[in-house]
Amino acid sequence: MYQKQIEQLVILQSVDDEIIGLREELEAAPRELADLEQRLESFNTRVQEIDEKVETLGEKQKRLDFEIEEDAGKVKKSKNKLMMASNTKEYHAMMREMDSLEKLNRMREEERVTVVEELAAQQDAKTELDKEMGELREQCEEKRATLQERVQKTEKRLESLDKKRKKAGKVVPDPILGRYEFIRSRLSHPVIVPVTEGVCGGCNIMIPPQIYNELQKGKQILSCPNCQRLIYWVEHTPESLREAE
Numbered sequence: 001m002y003q004k005q006i007e008q009l010v011i012l013q014s015v016d017d018e019i020i021g022l023r024e025e026l027e028a029a030p031r032e033l034a035d036l037e038q039r040l041e042s043f044n045t046r047v048q049e050i051d052e053k054v055e056t057l058g059e060k061q062k063r064l065d066f067e068i069e070e071d072a073g074k075v076k077k078s079k080n081k082l083m084m085a086s087n088t089k090e091y092h093a094m095m096r097e098m099d100s101l102e103k104l105n106r107m108r109e110e111e112r113v114t115v116v117e118e119l120a121a122q123q124d125a126k127t128e129l130d131k132e133m134g135e136l137r138e139q140c141e142e143k144r145a146t147l148q149e150r151v152q153k154t155e156k157r158l159e160s161l162d163k164k165r166k167k168a169g170k171v172v173p174d175p176i177l178g179r180y181e182f183i184r185s186r187l188s189h190p191v192i193v194p195v196t197e198g199v200c201g202g203c204n205i206m207i208p209p210q211i212y213n214e215l216q217k218g219k220q221i222l223s224c225p226n227c228q229r230l231i232y233w234v235e236h237t238p239e240s241l242r243e244a245e
Helices: 001-085 086-172 175-184 209-217 240-245
Strands: 194-198 230-233
Touching: 001 194, 086 240, 175 230, 194 240, 209 230
Parallel strands: 194 230
Antiparallel strands: none
């Protein structure tokens, strides 16, 4: 009976480990999709920002093109007037005006070059961003398509494990099962561990000789006096576990 109880406790622990993993997966799966959707939303925001910059730069380029063209016309008119200057004073005044227009035009040309370069950089950034967004959308669609299926499979497996857990629990006496549940609620896994050469497999501390001797007799389920986990002698390892190893 002792050996059967140990075996069922080990099975119970294995089931609980898998249940914990599956529940974590159930919680993680929607978060994975939410994270992807959040990243996609972030990309959309960046695209909007780029679009706004491109629009602003485009309007600025149009304005500069108009002003450059307009000033070029003024310079041309000034050159024509220069030929018609009646005296030196008028000639120099027209020269200063024309120099001022040409200097302003050169500044606008330089500004236009900067705007065109920045516009090209923003358009390149958007092209790269569109590519990344396309890949991210595919990931989102794939995740959405498989999420429901994953959840259904996981829930079905949890139902099966719950039945297996109840079956294992029936073999273990209520006091021992209560101790197992108590320890499981307060300590991280594992709850039941083998003792090898007098050392607890949970806390790696030597078991007192008297308890170790009682453990080897295999008459009752004992606890480690240090970590309080349920323990069994490694030589009493359940047959099913030996085969798995």
